[in-house]
Amino acid sequence: MGIGTVLLERGLVSEEELRAAITEQSRTGERLDHVLVRLGHVSATQVLEAIGHQFAMPIVDLDAVEVKPEVLRALPARLVFKQRCVPLEEEDGRLRVATSDPFELTAFDELKLLTGKSIDLVLADEQDIRKFIRQHYGVAGDTLDELSDGAEPETSIETADDPAAAAEEASVVKLVNDLLLEAVRERATDIHFEPYEDRLVIRYRIDGVLTQAGVPTTVNRFRHAIVSRLKIMANLNIAEKRTPQDGRISLRLDKAEYDLRVSVIPMLYGEGVVLRVLNKSAVMMTLDDLGMDPGLLETWDDLIGRPHGILLVTGPTGSGKSTTLYASLARIIDDATKAITVEDPVEYDVGGVNQIQVNRQVGLDFAAGLRAILRHDPDVIMIGEIRDLETAVAAVQASLTGHLVFSTLHTNDAAGAAPRLLDMGVEPFLVASSVEGVIAQRLVRTICPECGEDVPAEEVHLPDDFGPVDGARLRRGPGCRRCRTTGYLGRIGLYELLVLTEPIREMVMERANARRLADHAVRVDGMVTLKQAGYEKVRSGRTTVEEILRVARA
Numbered sequence: 001m002g003i004g005t006v007l008l009e010r011g012l013v014s015e016e017e018l019r020a021a022i023t024e025q026s027r028t029g030e031r032l033d034h035v036l037v038r039l040g041h042v043s044a045t046q047v048l049e050a051i052g053h054q055f056a057m058p059i060v061d062l063d064a065v066e067v068k069p070e071v072l073r074a075l076p077a078r079l080v081f082k083q084r085c086v087p088l089e090e091e092d093g094r095l096r097v098a099t100s101d102p103f104e105l106t107a108f109d110e111l112k113l114l115t116g117k118s119i120d121l122v123l124a125d126e127q128d129i130r131k132f133i134r135q136h137y138g139v140a141g142d143t144l145d146e147l148s149d150g151a152e153p154e155t156s157i158e159t160a161d162d163p164a165a166a167a168e169e170a171s172v173v174k175l176v177n178d179l180l181l182e183a184v185r186e187r188a189t190d191i192h193f194e195p196y197e198d199r200l201v202i203r204y205r206i207d208g209v210l211t212q213a214g215v216p217t218t219v220n221r222f223r224h225a226i227v228s229r230l231k232i233m234a235n236l237n238i239a240e241k242r243t244p245q246d247g248r249i250s251l252r253l254d255k256a257e258y259d260l261r262v263s264v265i266p267m268l269y270g271e272g273v274v275l276r277v278l279n280k281s282a283v284m285m286t287l288d289d290l291g292m293d294p295g296l297l298e299t300w301d302d303l304i305g306r307p308h309g310i311l312l313v314t315g316p317t318g319s320g321k322s323t324t325l326y327a328s329l330a331r332i333i334d335d336a337t338k339a340i341t342v343e344d345p346v347e348y349d350v351g352g353v354n355q356i357q358v359n360r361q362v363g364l365d366f367a368a369g370l371r372a373i374l375r376h377d378p379d380v381i382m383i384g385e386i387r388d389l390e391t392a393v394a395a396v397q398a399s400l401t402g403h404l405v406f407s408t409l410h411t412n413d414a415a416g417a418a419p420r421l422l423d424m425g426v427e428p429f430l431v432a433s434s435v436e437g438v439i440a441q442r443l444v445r446t447i448c449p450e451c452g453e454d455v456p457a458e459e460v461h462l463p464d465d466f467g468p469v470d471g472a473r474l475r476r477g478p479g480c481r482r483c484r485t486t487g488y489l490g491r492i493g494l495y496e497l498l499v500l501t502e503p504i505r506e507m508v509m510e511r512a513n514a515r516r517l518a519d520h521a522v523r524v525d526g527m528v529t530l531k532q533a534g535y536e537k538v539r540s541g542r543t544t545v546e547e548i549l550r551v552a553r554a
Contacts, residue, residue, distance in 0.1 A: 003033045006050045017041040052123045055102050062128040077137050086132050094118045100126035128481055138216035176229045184253050189277055195270030207445045207491050227271050234262040284348045287327045291492035304328050309436035310399045314411040320443050320493055321408040322347055341382035342369035367391040383407040389425040399434040414440040414498035415518035418508045432505040438498045442530055442551040444543050445488035451480035466535055473541040494533045
């Protein structure tokens with residue numbers, strides 16, 4: 001009896017859902033239960049219970065299991081990684097092994113032949129098994145074992161005469177691919193390779209917070225080969241190790257397309273590499289999905305519907321500015337509107353929008369692209385970022401000639417946008433007459449829906465400026481396997497919107513600083529600051545006070 005039939009008989013899926021999953025399976029080649037989970041028809045826990053029932057196998061919680069070091073060595077790392085099975089206990093010639101895939105019977109024949117022991121199989125959650133392997137064997141531990149076994153320290157790949165040849169070694173290619181694949185599976189937005197005197201540290205940024213990748217220490221021996229491989233993938237000069245280099249890697253992992261922005265910088269003990277992960281296959285979010293408060297969203301809708309002017313989105317790197325711009329564009333594009341963007345890089349393919357990729361090697365930067373696209377008679381223009389006077393002036397001129405211009409700016413809050421443009425050298429009257437609104441944003445982690453629980457107000461340390469707690473639903477996440485014991489899963493946006501009213505335009509003409517602009521906007525116009533917007537998310541049970549203070553202290 002197949003897993004689909006078992007799930008159907010247990011009433012966990014309908015016949016229609018099962019047929020749709022089988023059709024999808026024939027297209028992707030995945031296991032049927034994986035397809036059903038991915039489509040949201042059934043949970044991973046329900047599938048695990050159904051498989052356990054079908055095979056009469058006990059289910060274990062790997063978080064509650066302590067395994068002796070000698071038992072971990074009962075299976076070679078390459079087999080653990082290949083078959084996704086882990087040894088738990090050994091007694092009287094019998095080895096207890098956890099798996100999430102009992103359908104692969106030939107794999108367990110291989111275990112018997114290799115160990116010479118009888119194998120007792122138990123079931124465990126697939127995510128738990130991956131976590132267990134990462135903790136006890138390290139990311140890419142099998143590949144590192146092969147590399148270490150096949151090379152003496154004096155003649156290792158790290159010290160090879162030809163770095164290009166070393167980087168193309170099959171094991172090095174697999175090692176880098178494993179590291180990238182693990183980052184994608186962990187939902188990392190950035191991958192950091194940091195060289196120190198005696199070690200290479202690899203960290204992933206997940207939900208805005210850096211965390212160790214859990215790579216075995218033997219990875220340090222192959223630091224140069226890893227960097228060379230990444231540079232080859234990004235079409236960079238592997239012989240140049242004295243100056244910074246930027247590049248891009250396009251790859252396909254787990255049936256999804258990813259664009260990696262690569263930055264290589266020489267450091268004291270080698271070259272540091274940071275990769276920004278962009279999922280090109282991800283579904284573009286709408287404005288309604290971003291977490292804007294209804295009143296702010298209504299005002300923003302009014303601004304993006306205007307025929308001309310500049311609308312700016314501000315915030316630090318990784319705060320979701322591009323996502324807000326894409327969602328705003330998608331909101332207003334129709335058959336009667338022509339929109340052109342100049343981006344670096346093009347992160348999402350937006351239907352009905354003409355998108356231009358920056359190419360500085362041939363002189364196509366933001367300013368050059370903006371000057372060129374004005375000849376194409378667009379109604380709406382999006383510039384990836386205003387970072388210099390030339391681009392700022394071109395954006396102002398475009399807005400004054402009847403175009404609606406979207407762009408991003410690196411400032412800490414919405415009120416800092418106008419002074420930043422003035423610092424670039426744009427005349428005050430041009431800023432005052434062209435900018436219509438500025439939205440500042442941050443991303444905060446949301447409480448895990450699996451382990452989140454309500455908390456009495458007296459158990460939460462609330463800041464003095466939090467305000468009344470009447471009607472608030474305060475929550476926290478103690479941590480579970482789904483959220484990697486952090487208590488948080490996913491992120492939501494915090495927003496503050498500054499609309500340039502006539503009094504604020506006059507203050508810009510007087511070169512008022514950001515604090516004066518913000519004070520007026522809060523007192524007179526009722527602007528909600530990032531911190532106050534965050535407190536509202538706390539009151540509604542979406543996040544915690546600690547998260548708000550982490551990203552919006554002012």
